[in-house]
Amino acid sequence: MTLSRIAMTGMLALALAGCSQRGEIDPTGGVVAVRSACPVAAIPAQTGDITLFSAPGRTDAAAIDVVANITDLRSTCSEGEQFYSEATFTVNARRSDASTARQVTLPYFAAVVRGGNAVVAKRIGQVVLDFPAGQYRASATAKAGSYVDKAAATLPADIQRKITQKRKAGDEDAAIDPFAQPDVRAALQRTSFELLVGFNLTQDQLRYNATR
Numbered sequence: 001m002t003l004s005r006i007a008m009t010g011m012l013a014l015a016l017a018g019c020s021q022r023g024e025i026d027p028t029g030g031v032v033a034v035r036s037a038c039p040v041a042a043i044p045a046q047t048g049d050i051t052l053f054s055a056p057g058r059t060d061a062a063a064i065d066v067v068a069n070i071t072d073l074r075s076t077c078s079e080g081e082q083f084y085s086e087a088t089f090t091v092n093a094r095r096s097d098a099s100t101a102r103q104v105t106l107p108y109f110a111a112v113v114r115g116g117n118a119v120v121a122k123r124i125g126q127v128v129l130d131f132p133a134g135q136y137r138a139s140a141t142a143k144a145g146s147y148v149d150k151a152a153a154t155l156p157a158d159i160q161r162k163i164t165q166k167r168k169a170g171d172e173d174a175a176i177d178p179f180a181q182p183d184v185r186a187a188l189q190r191t192s193f194e195l196l197v198g199f200n201l202t203q204d205q206l207r208y209n210a211t212r
Contacts, residue, residue: 038077039193041087047198068093107200110144
């Protein structure tokens with residue numbers, strides 16, 4: 001299941017806010033920008049958990065084999081010639097049969113998304129969970145990283161000036177919200193990037209998450 005397919009079916013709503021945010025009013029008459037150019041890590045809706053079944057075609061509770069979810073997603077950003085974001089997360093899993101030791105490998109994706117819906121890069125990773133005999137639960141940590149060109153993620157100087165310029169009462173543009181202007185909104189969307197992390201689900205797994 002590709003992330004672009006998820007977007008087409010409306011499943012690309014973010015679980016966390018993106019990095020473009022509305023600014024705060026400066027008492028001196030400007031707008032204080034709170035936007036960060038660094039990509040923010042997020043989990044797309046319906047991709048933060050996965051359910052494995054003991055038999056093909058079954059989705060009833062009695063056939064649930066392993067359930068896992070992604071939690072504790074954190075990200076850092078470093079700046080050089082490019083912005084590098086690294087996300088770390090934990091996968092917690094629970095199985096139904098703990099009679100023997102078992103190893104379960106689950107695939108996850110890390111995708112760089114521009115403007116909320118354009119996938120510009122995607123990688124697949126794997127997280128390995130080890131269940132000792134007699135243990136129903138297991139946890140593992142994993143990480144994902146992304147590079148974003150600094151110029152692509154930086155607002156043009158003229159747009160930055162338009163957002164932060166001082167405005168005085170009585171001026172023609174004093175009552176105009178700079179974030180409502182089409183060119184500003186387009187620039188904010190064009191320079192906004194997210195690092196999306198989730199389980200690399202099949203169509204059936206995604207459908208199960210969306211309809212259960």
